[in-house]
Amino acid sequence: MKLSREEVLHISTxxxxxxxxxxxxxxxxxxxxxxxxxxxxxxxxxxxxxxTAYPIHMENIIREDKTAPCLPQSDILANAPHQxxxxxxxxxxxx
Amino acid sequence: MKLYxxxxxxxxxxxxxxxxxxxxxTKAVMERISEVEEKLHAIVTLTEELALxxxxxxxxRIRSGDSTPLTGIPxxxxxxxxxxxxxxxxxxxxxxxxxxPYNATVVEKLGDAGVVIVGKGNMDEFAMGSSNEHSxxxxxxNPWDLSSVPGGxxxxxxxxxxxxxxxxxxxxxxxxxxxxxxxxxSIVGLKPTYGRVSRYGLVAFASSLDQIGPLTKxxxxxxxxxxxxxxxxxxxxxxxxxxxxxxxxxxIPDLKGLKLGIPREYFVEGMQKGVEEVMRxxxxxxxxxxxxxxWEASLxxxxxxxxxxxxxxxxxxxxxxxxxxxxxxxxxxxxxNMWDAMEKTRQFxxxxxxxxxxxxxxxxxxxxxxxxxxxxxxKVRTLxxxxxxxxxxxxxxxxxxxxxxxxxxxxxxxxxxxxxYLSDVCTLPIxxxxxPGLVVPAGFCDGLPVGMQILGKxxxxxxxxRIGYAYEQATDWGQQRPPISERENDAS
Numbered sequence: 001m002k003l004s005r006e007e008v009l010h011i012s013t014x015x016x017x018x019x020x021x022x023x024x025x026x027x028x029x030x031x032x033x034x035x036x037x038x039x040x041x042x043x044x045x046x047x048x049x050x051x052t053a054y055p056i057h058m059e060n061i062i063r064e065d066k067t068a069p070c071l072p073q074s075d076i077l078a079n080a081p082h083q084x085x086x087x088x089x090x091x092x093x094x095x
Numbered sequence: 096m097k098l099y100x101x102x103x104x105x106x107x108x109x110x111x112x113x114x115x116x117x118x119x120x121t122k123a124v125m126e127r128i129s130e131v132e133e134k135l136h137a138i139v140t141l142t143e144e145l146a147l148x149x150x151x152x153x154x155x156r157i158r159s160g161d162s163t164p165l166t167g168i169p170x171x172x173x174x175x176x177x178x179x180x181x182x183x184x185x186x187x188x189x190x191x192x193x194x195x196p197y198n199a200t201v202v203e204k205l206g207d208a209g210v211v212i213v214g215k216g217n218m219d220e221f222a223m224g225s226s227n228e229h230s231x232x233x234x235x236x237n238p239w240d241l242s243s244v245p246g247g248x249x250x251x252x253x254x255x256x257x258x259x260x261x262x263x264x265x266x267x268x269x270x271x272x273x274x275x276x277x278x279x280x281s282i283v284g285l286k287p288t289y290g291r292v293s294r295y296g297l298v299a300f301a302s303s304l305d306q307i308g309p310l311t312k313x314x315x316x317x318x319x320x321x322x323x324x325x326x327x328x329x330x331x332x333x334x335x336x337x338x339x340x341x342x343x344x345x346x347i348p349d350l351k352g353l354k355l356g357i358p359r360e361y362f363v364e365g366m367q368k369g370v371e372e373v374m375r376x377x378x379x380x381x382x383x384x385x386x387x388x389x390w391e392a393s394l395x396x397x398x399x400x401x402x403x404x405x406x407x408x409x410x411x412x413x414x415x416x417x418x419x420x421x422x423x424x425x426x427x428x429x430x431x432n433m434w435d436a437m438e439k440t441r442q443f444x445x446x447x448x449x450x451x452x453x454x455x456x457x458x459x460x461x462x463x464x465x466x467x468x469x470x471x472x473x474k475v476r477t478l479x480x481x482x483x484x485x486x487x488x489x490x491x492x493x494x495x496x497x498x499x500x501x502x503x504x505x506x507x508x509x510x511x512x513x514x515x516y517l518s519d520v521c522t523l524p525i526x527x528x529x530x531p532g533l534v535v536p537a538g539f540c541d542g543l544p545v546g547m548q549i550l551g552k553x554x555x556x557x558x559x560x561r562i563g564y565a566y567e568q569a570t571d572w573g574q575q576r577p578p579i580s581e582r583e584n585d586a587s
Contacts, residue, residue, distance in 0.1 A: 011454050011461065012438075015413060015417075015453050016417075016420075016434065016438050017438055017445070018435075018438035023450070027454055030451060031455055034405065035458075037513060038406065040402050041399055041402050041406075041471050041475060043399075044475055044478065046471060046474035046475065049477050052473055052476040052477040054289075054333065054529075055289045055476075055480060055529020055553075056289055056290050056335060056553070071197065079423070079424035080423060081422070082427065088422050088423060090422055090433060092433065
C-alpha cells in the first residue's frame with residue numbers, strides 16, 4: 001500500500017499536526033513500508049469473527065450521582081500555557 | 096554486598112532489625128546514582144530532597160513498629176506516572192514542564208506503604224519505542240554494554256534497577272515495555288493481567304493494552320510489589336474487581352504437577368542462535384524442577400500479532416494524544432490562528448516515533464480504511480485471544496523467549512521503524528490477549544542478557560511467579576551484576 005504525498009498531507013490535517021517537507025517525505029516512505037507489511041492480515045479469514053476492543057469483559061460503570069471534592073481551579077490552571085482571569089486563554093475559534 | 100545491591104526483602108529485614116536505616120539506604124542509592132548515572136542516563140528527574148524526607152518519615156514509622164515490606168525502600172517511577180508536585184514528562188518536549196496536580200493510584204498506594212521516591216525514570220517518548228532511543232532528552236545505556244540499548248520503553252527504570260540506582264522500579268507495558276527491558280538488563284519484570292493494576296494517573300498511550308507492573312531484582316520482590324499495587328480502583332473503570340492474593344505465598348521452589356507449553360511460533364525465523372540455546376537450557380531446567388514440558392504447543396495466529404498490534408496501538412494512541420493541543424497543559428507553539436498554533440504545537444512538541452504512530456493510527460481509523468485496518472486488526476485480536484484461551488486449557492503456562500535477540504547496538508535500528516517493531520514480536524501478543532507475562536534472567540549470549548518469558552491465563556500471576564521463583568532458586572543468573580562498561584565485541 002503506497003501512500004501518496006497528498007494522502008500524507010490529508011492525514012496531517014486530520015490529526016492537526018503540521019509537517020516539514022522533509023518529514024512529509026520520510027513519513028510517506030516509512031508508513032508506506034509499514035502498511036505494505038500489514039498486508040499479511042489479508043491472509044486471515046475473519047468471516048464471522050467478532051472484533052475485540054478490550055481483552056476483558058467490560059460493562060458500563062456509572063458512579064453515584066453525588067458531589068465529591070475536586071481539584072481547585074488554581075491547580076488545574078497552573079499548567080496552562082496561557083490563562084486569564086481563571087480561564088484557559090485560546091486564540092479566536094471563529095474568524 | 097553494597098546496600099544499593101540489596102533486594103526489597105533483604106532491605107526490609109535489615110530495616111526491621113534496625114541494622115540499617117532508610118536514610119542510610121537512601122543515601123547509598125543516591126551515592127550510587129552519582130557514581131554511575133553519568134554513564135547510564137537512566138533518570139529524568141532526581142528527587143533527592145523528597146527521598147530523604149520520605150526516608151526520615153519511614154525511619155520513624157519503622158521505629159514505631161508500623162512498617163510494611165516496602166516501608167523506607169527506594170523506588171524509581173517511570174516518568175509516565177503522575178506524581179503530585181513532581182514533573183512528569185513522558186520523556187517528551189510536550190510535557191517537559193508538566194507538574195501533575197494529583198498522584199497516580201499506584202503512587203498513592205506506594206505512598207501509603209511508605210515509599211522513598213528517588214526520581215522519575217527515562218523512557219521512550221510516551222512509551223513508544225523498544226530501545227529508549229526515542230526519549231526526547233537523552234538515551235539510556237545498557238549497563239551490560241554501554242554501547243547497546245537497555246530496551247524500552249521502560250529502559251531507564253530497568254537499567255536503574257540493574258545497577259542499584261534504585262532498589263526497585265515501576266514500569267508500564269503496552270507491547271513489552273516492562274518485559275523487554277527487564278530481559279535486556281537481566282532483571283525481573285512483570286506485566287500483570289489487564290485490569291489487575293489501576294491505570295489511573297498513568298499517562299495514556301493505548302488504553303486497551305497499557306498496564307503498570309514491577310521491575311525488580313528478583314521474583315520475591317516482584318510478589319512484594321504486586322501485593323501493594325494490585326487491586327480494584329473505582330477511578331479506573333477498566334480495573335477488575337478480583338481478589339488480590341498474597342503473592343508471596345505462591346513462591347514454592349518446585350514445579351511438580353505443572354504442565355508447560357513451548358509455542359513453536361515464538362522461536363521465530365531470524366532468532367539469534369545463542370538466544371535459542373539459552374532458552375533450551377532454561378526449559379530443560381524447568382523440566383528438571385518437576386514440570387512437564389510439551390514442545391509441540393502452537394499458537395498459529397502469532398505471525399499476525401505484530402501487524403494487528405501496530406494498527407491497534409497507534410489507533411488508540413492517536414485518540415489519546417489528541418489532548419495535546421497546547422491549551423490545557425504542555426508545550427504551546429504560537430501560530431497565525433487557532434488551528435495553526437495547534438498544528439505547530441504538535442509538530443514541534445512530539446518526536447519522530449510519536450508522530451509516526453499518530454499518522455499510522457489516523458490513517459487506520461480514517462474514512463475508507465477503518466474496515467480494512469482497524470476493524471480487521473480487532474478481529475485478528477479475537478483470534479489471538481481465542482488461541483491463548485485454548486492453549487491454557489492444556490497448559491498451566493507457556494514459556495517463550497522475551498526477545499529474538501540480545502540487546503542491540505545504539506543506533507542500529509532507530510532509523511528503521513519496522514526493524515524496531517520486530518524486536519517486540521515475542522512480547523506484544525501478550526498485551527493483545529490481556530494476559531500476564533513474567534520475565535526472569537535466563538542466562539547470557541556473548542556476554543549479553545537473555546530473558547525467559549512465562550505466560551499464563553488471566554489472573555494467573557501466582558503461577559508465573561512460582562515458575563519464575565523456582566527457576567531463580569535453581570540458577571544464579573539473577574544474582575549477576577552488570578559491569579557498567581563498554582563491550583568490545585559485536586554481539587550480533
